Amino acid sequence: GAVVSQHPSRVICKSGTSVKIECRSLDFQATTMFWYRQFPKQSLMLMATSNEGSKATYEQGVEKDKFLINHASLTLSTLTVTSAHPEDSSFYICSARAIPGSDYEQYFGPGTRLTVT
Amino acid sequence: GQNIDQPTEMTATEGAIVQINCTYQTSGFNGLFWYQQHAGEAPTFLSYNVLDGLEEKGRFSSFLSRSKGYSYLLLKELQMKDSASYLCAYLDSNYQLIWGAGTKLIIKP
Numbered sequence: 277g278a279v280v281s282q283h284p285s286r287v288i289c290k291s292g293t294s295v296k297i298e299c300r301s302l303d304f305q306a307t308t309m310f311w312y313r314q315f316p317k318q319s320l321m322l323m324a325t326s327n328e329g330s331k332a333t334y335e336q337g338v339e340k341d342k343f344l345i346n347h348a349s350l351t352l353s354t355l356t357v358t359s360a361h362p363e364d365s366s367f368y369i370c371s372a373r374a375i376p377g378s379d380y381e382q383y384f385g386p387g388t389r390l391t392v393t
Numbered sequence: 394g395q396n397i398d399q400p401t402e403m404t405a406t407e408g409a410i411v412q413i414n415c416t417y418q419t420s421g422f423n424g425l426f427w428y429q430q431h432a433g434e435a436p437t438f439l440s441y442n443v444l445d446g447l448e449e450k451g452r453f454s455s456f457l458s459r460s461k462g463y464s465y466l467l468l469k470e471l472q473m474k475d476s477a478s479y480l481c482a483y484l485d486s487n488y489q490l491i492w493g494a495g496t497k498l499i500i501k502p
Contacts, residue, residue, distance in 0.1 A: 319494040369435050384435040
């Protein structure tokens with residue numbers, strides 16, 4: 277149980293275009309979903325926290341107008357990278373926290389490798 | 394404040410034992426996680442400690458001392474597939490995960 281999927285797994289796009297990444301909890305409902313970014317040889321960096329039906333909370337230094345997050349249901353959150361640039365190339369990982377959840381484990385998706393050319 | 398530290402890289406021999414340490418400083422604490430991450434993949438859950446002591450799961454064990462702000466992950470009978478990064482993270486007072494930078498473990502034959 278507790279499976280999280282991400283789509284697409286890899287995407288290559290041209291500079292200036294937008295890319296949408298989907299994160300789905302397949303067999304549980306998620307109160308909260310998290311979006312991380314990871315550059316090579318670095319640890320996970322939390323970008324934003326999203327709760328179903330409310331606006332996402334962005335970490336300091338993350339542009340909310342560039343990284344649009346929509347958590348429309350208890351099983352789906354999307355991250356849209358708008359007007360992508362080569363420096364946005366990274367590994368984007370989502371995770372989900374289950375409800376009711378007596379523990380606070382985050383279940384991770386497999387990640388999306390974004391390359392902006 | 395939020396501060397969590399672990400070694401950047403460690404090397405061990407196949408079949409041996411290795412201990413990866415993690416220290417943290419925080420005013421609010423709700424447990425500590427260890428995750429394994431292979432290159433190019435997402436992290437996978439290894440352990441969660443909220444009380445002091447040692448928890449054993451097969452070849453992997455995790456220890457926590459809340460008074461010392463200290464945890465370690467112990468890997469026994471190392472296998473080549475254990476080569477990966479190991480991330481420790483604690484849950485702060487807002488139940489948000491605060492991540493260490495990860496320890497890259499290299500296993501040599």
